[in-house]
Amino acid sequence: MNVFIEPIGKLINQFTKLPGVGAKTAQRYAYKVINMTEEDAAEFAESILNAKRLVHYCKVCGNFTDKDVCDVCATRDNSVICVVKEPKDVLAMEKAHEFKGVYHVLHGTISPMDGITPNDIRIKELLERISQGGVKEVIMATNPDVEGEATAMYISSLLKPLGIKVTRLAHGIPIGSELEYADEITISRALLDRKEL
Amino acid sequence: MNVFIEPIGKLINQFTKLPGVGAKTAQRYAYKVINMTEEDAAEFAESILNAKRLVHYCKVCGNFTDKDVCDVCATRDNSVICVVKEPKDVLAMEKAHEFKGVYHVLHGTISPMDGITPNDIRIKELLERISQGGVKEVIMATNPDVEGEATAMYISSLLKPLGIKVTRLAHGIPIGSELEYADEITISRALLDRKEL
Numbered sequence: 001m002n003v004f005i006e007p008i009g010k011l012i013n014q015f016t017k018l019p020g021v022g023a024k025t026a027q028r029y030a031y032k033v034i035n036m037t038e039e040d041a042a043e044f045a046e047s048i049l050n051a052k053r054l055v056h057y058c059k060v061c062g063n064f065t066d067k068d069v070c071d072v073c074a075t076r077d078n079s080v081i082c083v084v085k086e087p088k089d090v091l092a093m094e095k096a097h098e099f100k101g102v103y104h105v106l107h108g109t110i111s112p113m114d115g116i117t118p119n120d121i122r123i124k125e126l127l128e129r130i131s132q133g134g135v136k137e138v139i140m141a142t143n144p145d146v147e148g149e150a151t152a153m154y155i156s157s158l159l160k161p162l163g164i165k166v167t168r169l170a171h172g173i174p175i176g177s178e179l180e181y182a183d184e185i186t187i188s189r190a191l192l193d194r195k196e197l
Numbered sequence: 198m199n200v201f202i203e204p205i206g207k208l209i210n211q212f213t214k215l216p217g218v219g220a221k222t223a224q225r226y227a228y229k230v231i232n233m234t235e236e237d238a239a240e241f242a243e244s245i246l247n248a249k250r251l252v253h254y255c256k257v258c259g260n261f262t263d264k265d266v267c268d269v270c271a272t273r274d275n276s277v278i279c280v281v282k283e284p285k286d287v288l289a290m291e292k293a294h295e296f297k298g299v300y301h302v303l304h305g306t307i308s309p310m311d312g313i314t315p316n317d318i319r320i321k322e323l324l325e326r327i328s329q330g331g332v333k334e335v336i337m338a339t340n341p342d343v344e345g346e347a348t349a350m351y352i353s354s355l356l357k358p359l360g361i362k363v364t365r366l367a368h369g370i371p372i373g374s375e376l377e378y379a380d381e382i383t384i385s386r387a388l389l390d391r392k393e394l
Contacts, residue, residue, distance in 0.1 A: 003291050005263050011248040014241045017233075018226045029215045031285055033245055034252055034261065036214075041249035044211045045242035048230055051208040052238035055231055064231065066202050088228055094200050 008034065060129070062105035062122050063090050077101045079136045083126065083155065085109050085143060093141065101139075104129065109147040110154055118154060126155070130164060137165040144171055205231065257326070259302035259319050260287050274298045276333045280323065280352065282306050282340060290338060298336075301326065306344040307351060315351060323352070327361060334362040341368055 004012065008030055015026035033041055057063065058070035064087045065071070072090075080101030084090055090103050108121040129135070138159055142148035156166040172190040173182050182190075201209065205227055212223035230238055254260070255267035261284045262268070269287075277298030281287055287300050305318040326332070335356055339345035353363040369387040370379050379387075 003288060005252065005261060005267075007244070007248045007251040007263055008261060011244045014244045017229070017237070017241070019229050020222075020225070025217075027285075027288070028217070030248060032214070032216050033248055036249065038249060040214075041245055044214070045245040047204070047208045047211045048238055048242040048245070051204045051227060051230055052233065052235060054204040055202070064202065064205065066204055071202075088224075091200060091224070 057105075061103045062107060062125065063087050063103055073102050079134055080139065081126070081129070081135055081137075082139045082141050083152075084141045085148065085151075089141065089143075099139075101137075106142070106151065109142055109151040111147045111150075121151075123155060123158070127158065130159065130162065135164060137167060140166065140168045254302075258300045259304060259322065260284050260300055270299050276331055277336065278323070278326065278332055278334075279336045279338050280349075281338045282345065282348075286338065286340075296336075298334075303339070303348065306339055306348040308344045318348070320352060320355070324355065327356065327359065332361060334364060337363060337365045 011030045012026045015021055015029045054066045055064050058065040060069050060073040063070055077100050081104050083104045085106055093099055104126050106121040108116055110118055140152035142151050159166050208227040209223045212218055212226045251263045252261050255262040257266050257270040260267055274297050278301050280301045282303055284302055290296050301323050303318040305313055307315055337349035339348050356363050
């Protein structure tokens with residue numbers, strides 16, 4: 001005899017598809033759903049369908065939006081473009097409340113090992129945006145890993161001949177962390193990029 | 198400007214209703230859903246609706262089932278009843294693959310502090326089951342906390358006059374754990390209930 005009846009087993013199975021959710025957590029989530037009111041469960045199910053149905057990529061920057069052109073592209077300073085790997089990186093940037101320009105989501109980084117070439121990510125779209133004029137600076141905010149660095153260097157090599165200023169997010173010791181726990185590469189980078197006080 | 202567009206914000210909000218899910222985890226779940234295929238998202242939403250629609254309480258034992266009488270009640274030894282607080286406790290018992298009898302889910306334990314009296318949990322239903330005859334033993338498997346112990350004692354006091362054997366799950370040091378980390382109450386209980394080798 002199966003431990004779970006079918007509808008519960010199926011729901012648990014669905015929850016395990018979420019990142020970092022194992023059998024035990026999925027089971028807790030499923031029991032929570034069963035204890036919800038009928039309306040709350042319906043609302044939950046609908047929010048999943050709506051998120052999938054209404055959300056698509058902004059035709060300018062490639063970030064998620066429920067409009068044709070996202071609010072950021074429609075309302076902010078178009079002369080500075082911040083290039084990121086994924087939509088969730090836009091979120092991370094926005095939470096800092098520091099950047100006032102617009103974004104360009106590459107949807108990946110160049111990775112020959114995984115067969116991802118410059119043609120597989122949204123570099124062509126970035127060049128098209130820039131060819132329309134008005135862009136003064138492009139900030140490369142791809143991750144500080146091998147692929148992210150390579151992608152930043154590659155795009156930089158395409159843009160510099162066009163007279164565009166290309167910058168990269170600073171690397172260093174994270175604010176609020178302890179030097180003791182910083183890895184050696186971060187420390188050596190922070191040392192190289194040290195600033196005069 | 199809101200960081201999240203509405204459909205994503207709503208979905209994140211729904212995920213935070215799950216136990217132990219904070220804003221950051223809910224956000225990861227939501228992005229996962231958006232990256233699912235249309236079919237997978239539909240299946241996910243449907244499994245939530247189905248779990249809510251098809252699952253109800255077994256009219257005999259009170260556990261979750263999608264039938265009138267659950268598979269356990271319908272097929273197993275009805276002479277031994279294991280009494281538990283909640284449906285998820287049935288699951289915990291079943292995973293041990295040791296118990297061959299049936300269950301009775303109380304849906305709560307007596308807790309005067311929270312205003313839960315014997316009339317608020319399924320004790321009457323338990324007595325009705327027993328009055329139909331054939332029950333030889335009732336195993337009290339409520340939690341080893343104040344409410345669980347009180348409920349076990351109370352039910353035991355009702356059943357003993359009826360000539361029913363009432364037992365309680367053994368307490369002691371958990372298998373696989375270390376004595377060093379066991380709390381003092383568990384150790385003193387394990388000492389009192391020590392067995393001759």
